Amino acid sequence: MSFFVNLLMIKKIPFLFVCAVLFSTNLQAQTDSKSANQEIRIINRVLDSWHERASVADTTYFDLFAPEAIYLGTDPKEIWTAKQFEQLYVSYFRKGNAWNFKKKNRNVYIGTNAQYAWFDETLDTWMGLCRGTGVMEKEPNGQWFIKHYSLTVLVPNEKIKEYVFLINGEK
Template sequence: MREKTNCLKSIIGLVLILLNVGLFAQQKKNYDKKMQTDFINEAIDQWHGLAAVGDTSYFDFFAEDSFYLGTDAKEVWTLQEFKAFANPYFLRGSAWNFKTKGRDIFIGEYGHYAWFHEKLDTWMGYCRGTGVLEKQGDEWKLKHYSLTVLIPNSKIKEYVNSIKD
């Protein structure tokens, strides 16, 4: 009987250890996610800041095979195409100055990808930026960014009429 009791205690002890390891791993994962989210948030803020002062290291945040989608339907650019378009704006000392009014960041289960959406105050009024990032080594690189002008529903008819051919 004593052997069964000792065996049962050992099994219960092992189960408790495994549960604690699992909880620790989950807490570490949550901590890592929070740390990565904070890091990404800061990186995006710095990225926008580089455009505001015309610093071409702005383009270093992009992955080599990235795409930037502008507000015009024709603006679907590879990184090289976007650089060619944006370079004159950067040469004048300030490309554009987007002020972040809110941002949500999400990280994939395995931590290789993240995506975000943000509300921006721009010279065009409020816009929404959406992006996808890929973890490349120790860095997050922007794979896809889309900028959209936000139009209040109450102004849609007026907007539609203004762009009719």
Template structure:
């Protein structure tokens, strides 16, 4: 009897791992298709992969785009056939136990060279959607002091404004 219980538990564990791996493959496909839609300037496909209340955080400190504002900002780029081109070269996907919430990080080959994306996805009506995405430019540690000097003046002014709020 004990052997059957252990065998049943192992079988359940194997099925759970397989299901989670399939979900991670689905998530990877959504993210790859999302990046491809931007490369192809396919506005509808791109935004269909985001939740209605999705957020896109860009590389500039002012870029905290709620979905509607991000659509409005992006539309002219997509209409010109020149959005952006990101290709994941590395990605890690993590999931909650319920299998309806995931988070990820990825290294991207972009027109800005190496960038990092990270985000949150949730399952809506059986489909994975991007709820929150953060894009950042990867800066080698040995270049941080140089970068600080480049952005020092603008950041100082912005910090003054933000601290007044």
């Protein structure tokens, strides 16, 4: 009888090992998911704050850009470094004339190492609906900064021919 009990115990060891590995993997996935959700909440707060700062013409708006950040505006010629963008618009902020973009929705995605994130957001603006897309980087101190931002005016498909004609004229 003892032989059979020992045989059953030997067969249970691999099973128990597999169960332990699966359980620990599941715990790690839950931890990673919680961590990613926490980072997404932080990023949403940073972006909400960024838009809020512009709406009240707060010059700390520019502090949320990484030093090497790029901002792409709606005009094809609007490609600026963070420094150029600030130099161009800080005087408007100081006069209280900035912009007020209201977030309608936003999607945030976290990179595997949780050091980078990218997002897209639909904004209600004076130009109508716009889409902002961007990349953010997490600094060693845990703070997120905007590395790249692109703003585009959204054109509904049923209006695209009128839009193309408006931009290109009659050919």
